[in-house]
Amino acid sequence: MDNTAIASLVLAGLLLLLLAGGFWIALSLLTVGMVLMGLFSTAPMGSLVASTLWDSSWGWALTALPLFIWMGEILFRSNLSSNMFEGLAPWVNRLPGGLLHVNVLGCGIMAAVAGSSAVTCATIGRMSVPELQRQQYPLNLTIGTLAGSGTLGLLIPPSIIMIVYGVTAEVSVAKLFIAGIIPGILLMLFFSGYTALWSIVHRDRMPPPGPSMPLRQKLYHSRRLVPVALLIASIIGSIYGGLATPTEAATIGVMGALALSAITGSLTRETFVEGVMAAMRTSCMIAFIIACAACLTIAVAFVDIPRTLASWVDAFHLSRYALLGVLAILMLILGCFLEGISIIVLTSSVVLPMVQAAGIDLLWFGIYMTILIEAAQITPPVGFNLFVLQSITGKDILTVTRATMPYFFLLMAVLVLTVVFPQIVLIGPQIMR
Amino acid sequence: MVRSVLDSFYLVCGYLAAAFMVGIGVCILAQIAWRMRGLTLDATEASGFCLAAATFLGLAHTMRHGSHVRIDLLTSRLPGRLRHRMNILNCLLGAAVTGYLAWNVGLLALQSFNFRDVSPGLLAMPMWIPQTGAALGVAALSIALLDEVVWLLGGRDSRYGAPDEVRIDAPVA
Amino acid sequence: QTTWTMASGYPESSFFTQNIRQFIKEVEDKSGGKLKIDLRSNDSLIKLDAIKRAVQSGQIQIGEIRLGVYGNEAAMYNLDNTPGVAVDYNQAMKLANAQAPFFDNMFKKNGMRLVTMVPWPGQGFYTKQPVNSLADLKGQKLRIYSKQTQQLGDRLGMQALILPFAEVPQAFSTGMIQSLWTSAQTGVDVKAWENVKHFTYTGTMHNKNAIIVNERALRQLDANLQKIVLDAGNAATLRGFEMSKKASADREQTLKENGMVIAQAPKDVLAKMDEIGKDMIAEWLATATPDEKAVYETYRSSLK
Ligand code: NA
Ligand code: NA
Numbered sequence: 076m077d078n079t080a081i082a083s084l085v086l087a088g089l090l091l092l093l094l095a096g097g098f099w100i101a102l103s104l105l106t107v108g109m110v111l112m113g114l115f116s117t118a119p120m121g122s123l124v125a126s127t128l129w130d131s132s133w134g135w136a137l138t139a140l141p142l143f144i145w146m147g148e149i150l151f152r153s154n155l156s157s158n159m160f161e162g163l164a165p166w167v168n169r170l171p172g173g174l175l176h177v178n179v180l181g182c183g184i185m186a187a188v189a190g191s192s193a194v195t196c197a198t199i200g201r202m203s204v205p206e207l208q209r210q211q212y213p214l215n216l217t218i219g220t221l222a223g224s225g226t227l228g229l230l231i232p233p234s235i236i237m238i239v240y241g242v243t244a245e246v247s248v249a250k251l252f253i254a255g256i257i258p259g260i261l262l263m264l265f266f267s268g269y270t271a272l273w274s275i276v277h278r279d280r281m282p283p284p285g286p287s288m289p290l291r292q293k294l295y296h297s298r299r300l301v302p303v304a305l306l307i308a309s310i311i312g313s314i315y316g317g318l319a320t321p322t323e324a325a326t327i328g329v330m331g332a333l334a335l336s337a338i339t340g341s342l343t344r345e346t347f348v349e350g351v352m353a354a355m356r357t358s359c360m361i362a363f364i365i366a367c368a369a370c371l372t373i374a375v376a377f378v379d380i381p382r383t384l385a386s387w388v389d390a391f392h393l394s395r396y397a398l399l400g401v402l403a404i405l406m407l408i409l410g411c412f413l414e415g416i417s418i419i420v421l422t423s424s425v426v427l428p429m430v431q432a433a434g435i436d437l438l439w440f441g442i443y444m445t446i447l448i449e450a451a452q453i454t455p456p457v458g459f460n461l462f463v464l465q466s467i468t469g470k471d472i473l474t475v476t477r478a479t480m481p482y483f484f485l486l487m488a489v490l491v492l493t494v495v496f497p498q499i500v501l502i503g504p505q506i507m508r
Numbered sequence: 509m510v511r512s513v514l515d516s517f518y519l520v521c522g523y524l525a526a527a528f529m530v531g532i533g534v535c536i537l538a539q540i541a542w543r544m545r546g547l548t549l550d551a552t553e554a555s556g557f558c559l560a561a562a563t564f565l566g567l568a569h570t571m572r573h574g575s576h577v578r579i580d581l582l583t584s585r586l587p588g589r590l591r592h593r594m595n596i597l598n599c600l601l602g603a604a605v606t607g608y609l610a611w612n613v614g615l616l617a618l619q620s621f622n623f624r625d626v627s628p629g630l631l632a633m634p635m636w637i638p639q640t641g642a643a644l645g646v647a648a649l650s651i652a653l654l655d656e657v658v659w660l661l662g663g664r665d666s667r668y669g670a671p672d673e674v675r676i677d678a679p680v681a
Numbered sequence: 682q683t684t685w686t687m688a689s690g691y692p693e694s695s696f697f698t699q700n701i702r703q704f705i706k707e708v709e710d711k712s713g714g715k716l717k718i719d720l721r722s723n724d725s726l727i728k729l730d731a732i733k734r735a736v737q738s739g740q741i742q743i744g745e746i747r748l749g750v751y752g753n754e755a756a757m758y759n760l761d762n763t764p765g766v767a768v769d770y771n772q773a774m775k776l777a778n779a780q781a782p783f784f785d786n787m788f789k790k791n792g793m794r795l796v797t798m799v800p801w802p803g804q805g806f807y808t809k810q811p812v813n814s815l816a817d818l819k820g821q822k823l824r825i826y827s828k829q830t831q832q833l834g835d836r837l838g839m840q841a842l843i844l845p846f847a848e849v850p851q852a853f854s855t856g857m858i859q860s861l862w863t864s865a866q867t868g869v870d871v872k873a874w875e876n877v878k879h880f881t882y883t884g885t886m887h888n889k890n891a892i893i894v895n896e897r898a899l900r901q902l903d904a905n906l907q908k909i910v911l912d913a914g915n916a917a918t919l920r921g922f923e924m925s926k927k928a929s930a931d932r933e934q935t936l937k938e939n940g941m942v943i944a945q946a947p948k949d950v951l952a953k954m955d956e957i958g959k960d961m962i963a964e965w966l967a968t969a970t971p972d973e974k975a976v977y978e979t980y981r982s983s984l985k
Contacts, residue, residue, distance in 0.1 A: 094578075094579050095579065095581075095582050096582070096583065096594060096597075096598065097578055097579060097580045097582065097583035097584075097594060097595075097598055098578060098598050098601065098602070099576045099577070099578045099598075099602060100576075100577050100578055100579070101576060102601075102602050102605055102606065105605060105609065106601070106605050109605070109608075118686070118740060118741075119738075119739060119740055121608070121611075121612040121615070122612060122615070122616070122619075122738055122739075122740055123740050124609065124612060125609065125612035125613045125615065125616040126616055126731065126734065126735070126738075126740070128609065128613065128642075129560070129613065129616060129639055129642055130728060130731050132559070132560045132563055132564070132642070133556035133557055133559055133560040133638070134556060134559075135552040135555070135556055135845055136845075136847065137556075137559060138532050138536070138555045138556060138558075138559050140559075141529045141532060141559065141562060142532060142533055142536075145529070145533075232851075233851055235847070238847045238850070241850075242692070242846075242847075242870065243692055243723060245692065245694060245870070247850075247872040247875060248850040248871075248872075249850050249853075249854060249872065249875050249876075250872075250875075252850070252851075314851075314855060315855050316855065316856075317852070317855040317856040317857035318540070318544075318857075319540055320844065320848045320851065320852060320857070321848070321851060322536075322848070323536050323539065323540055325536075326532075326533050326536040326537055326540070327540075329533055330533075330537070348526075351526045351529065351530060352522065352523075352526050354529065355522070355525050355526040355529045355562060355566050355570075356522075356566065356569070356570045356573055356575040357575065358529065358562065358563070358566075359525065359562065359563050359566035359567060359569075359570045359575070360570055360575050360576050360577060362559070362562075362563040363563060363567060363570075363576070364577075366563070373726070373727075376721070376725065376726050377686075377726070420723065420724060420725045421725055423723065423725070424693060424722065424723065424725065456579075462577050465577050466575065466577050471579065471580065471581045471584075472579045472581060473579075473581050543842065546840055548831055548835070548841050548842065548843055550843040552843070552845060619738060620734075623734065623737060623738075623791065624754065625734060625754075626751075626753040626754050627753065628730065628750045628751065628752070628753060629753075630828065632753040
């Protein structure tokens with residue numbers, strides 16, 4: 076057995092052992108990274124771990140994370156989010172799936188604001204989980220819809236993943252952004268459709284549908300939607316009106332949420348401090364996992380596992396569809412252990428020429444990769460959306476993962492559809508020409 | 509005495525982290541405001557440093573609050589004595605790993621000081637300053653874990669279970 | 682046999698990386714395989730801005746850095762970042778020659794060795810409307826990336842905005858920025874034709890990338906191997922200048938093929954930039970150390 080194979084086994088084995096032993100996720104990633112680098116490379120481990128941890132903790136793009144989480148905390152503490160649900164209820168509660176569709180739609184809208192999946196999932200989840208639990212919606216669907224549609228943050232523009240891919244593969248980022256929209260909407264339809272079907276089959280586990288209302292009364296109830304709708308509109312408006320970059324828009328969101336909760340009288344010194352502290356803890360947890368994941372990534376890069384695996388795939392000279400299939404499996408396996416951007420950067424030097432040689436359109440492949448990276452957000456043991464939901468719901472990772480599984484398969488279904496009907500991806504950029 | 513000093517130490521670090529988190533918003537707000545007046549103010553670097561400070565200084569407080577996620581699926585089903593020993597083992601390993609990390613981040617700060625590394629933007633911040641903050645934050649986490657080992661050795665229950673703020677009592681599907 | 686790990690920040694298709702590939706091939710061929718270099722391009726091992734530190738601290742043995750980033754550490758890094766100092770490749774080569782002894786000395790003092798310097802292609806404005814005179818630039822929102830380019834933009838009467846590279850495409854499509862001032866290479870990288878129609882070449886400056894080696898790693902090689910590395914590095918500098926020139930022409934061609942109109946900057950714009958450059962050099966001289974001033978004087982006299 077060669078070095079890479081042994082290193083891969085050590086990586087998988089040790090990580091599973093630590094995680095199963097109840098060791099903290101961030102520290103598990105860090106420990107495995109240290110062991111891997113110490114055993115399988117001659118690079119100075121201590122110094123590399125320290126500088127990697129530091130370099131990955133002060134990036135500009137990451138600054139949106141605590142602010143969006145903070146926005147969620149403010150809204151959660153101000154009744155604005157429960158008002159939003161009350162406003163939406165008359166419209167959706169006769170539909171199969173009821174308020175669960177708010178998760179899908181909310182994540183879709185949030186995805187148009189945020190470039191990352193954890194942020195999308197955390198912001199919407201913080202607002203919707205308590206309310207859905209109060210109304211006794213089944214927890215597995217609450218978690219599944221959030222975990223699944225949270226990944227839309229990567230596919231619906233703006234998207235950090237697409238920017239990294241676009242620059243690496245020399246594909247237009249603007250075209251990638253446009254190409255992501257139709258598959259993104261398709262995914263939302265799949266998620267909503269599945270949720271509706273499930274709730275028809277399991278009618279006994281759903282909360283009873285609310286009373287039907289005449290249109291006038293529905294509209295009257297909808298007045299409660301106005302504040303949050305205004306907030307969302309001002310965030311999206313600030314981006315597409317050229318006032319703020321997507322990263323800066325998070326600050327607009329916080330200001331707006333503070334203003335709204337001040338107007339509605341729920342902003343007190345106490346709720347403010349509580350909100351700030353809760354947001355700090357959640358973002359500290361996620362940012363520390365991200366930094367420790369970077370330490371594992373640099374260890375994996377020094378040991379050269381992803382490139383070796385990709386070269387190994389290359390050696391088989393597969394046909395086009397076989398290649399896409401094998402690459403999907405490779406990306407899914409890497410996705411169990413690594414974070415999305417690193418997967419692209421670490422494999423691109425081997426994978427992109429391979430794909431190009433097989434005559435596959437790199438723009439289309441960018442969306443294919445993005446959907447696979449979306450899947451990586453919800454596969455254990457290292458899946459950021461799973462961690463976020465574990466933190467929000469207080470349920471263990473097995474419950475969270477089991478609840479998310481169906482939505483993983485829906486992602487895979489859309490992935491297959493993009494292969495069978497490439498037009499799903501390509502038609503957007505063609506129309507824009 | 510030691511107990512209350514440590515507890516307020518974690519809390520002060522937590523408040524500092526929260527202040528830096530608010531600082532991110534302030535930096536970005538200034539950047540937007542300056543731009544609207546047609547002026548250039550590059551706050552990307554300052555907000556990045558605030559983010560790092562918020563993350564690292566918050567570590568120990570977040571740990572004590574039980575907000576660092578872990579998978580206690582198997583360990584929570586172990587019999588009491590065994591679970592207790594697992595907890596001690598985890599905290600010991602955690603203290604060792606973070607202690608080693610804190611030491612190396614400290615060396616990084618020292619090296620930056622010797623290399624005279626300066627941030628590339630308008631701030632021209634000597635890198636050892638925020639890096640020292642990072643080292644302190646990781647060291648605080650290490651101390652909190654060691655503190656937990658001592659606490660557990662006294663035969664008491666761990667203090668880092670799931671945080672209260674997220675416990676939602678509702679039927680589970 | 683020794684294997685060095687090398688990090689760089691640009692994709693394989695970039696002429697910088699292609700030049701490095703040839704440098705590596707030359708080292709490996711001439712050393713008969715005794716020194717191998719494992720290049721990890723495109724930020725895949727260490728991010729561009731962290732490479733200098735990684736080489737200095739011995740995390741990796743060799744890497745490519747962007748000199749202009751370190752302007753806060755020594756004024757010398759800012760010299761080729763100042764408009765009007767070296768406006769064409771000829772002058773850029775003379776400037777590089779004048780800077781080389783200074784950089785050699787400074788890097789050596791800090792435990793590194795400078796092996797190669799390669800210039801970026803010259804710059805120009807990317808705009809929606811043609812630039813026929815200075816007035817066409819006034820008030821436009823310009824994306825810039827450094828203190829020097831900010832001053833240039835401000836003094837040309839434009840609204841200079843610092844934006845990370847990653848936010849450029851989005852900012853263009855939302856109208857947050859209207860124009861760029863950058864090289865043909867970067868213009869192709871961001872697919873500028875999707876947002877603008879005109880590329881107005883100004884030249885103005887050629888900032889440089891450099892290949893640096895960890896001093897201790899270099900000393901551990903035998904004298905013959907050291908010479909092979911340094912010679913290959915010099916060859917890479919000469920080749921890099923040619924490749925940069927060719928890349929500039931090729932990228933302009935790519936811009937044309939994608940429907941952009943290429944033009945040389947009008948006289949009044951160039952005159953204004955020259956004037957701004959003179960002011961900025963005066964300011965630079967005020968911040969420079971005597972050694973750095975001497976480099977500038979050497980360069981000026983080599984132009985005569
Ligand atoms: Na998005
Ligand atoms: Na995963």
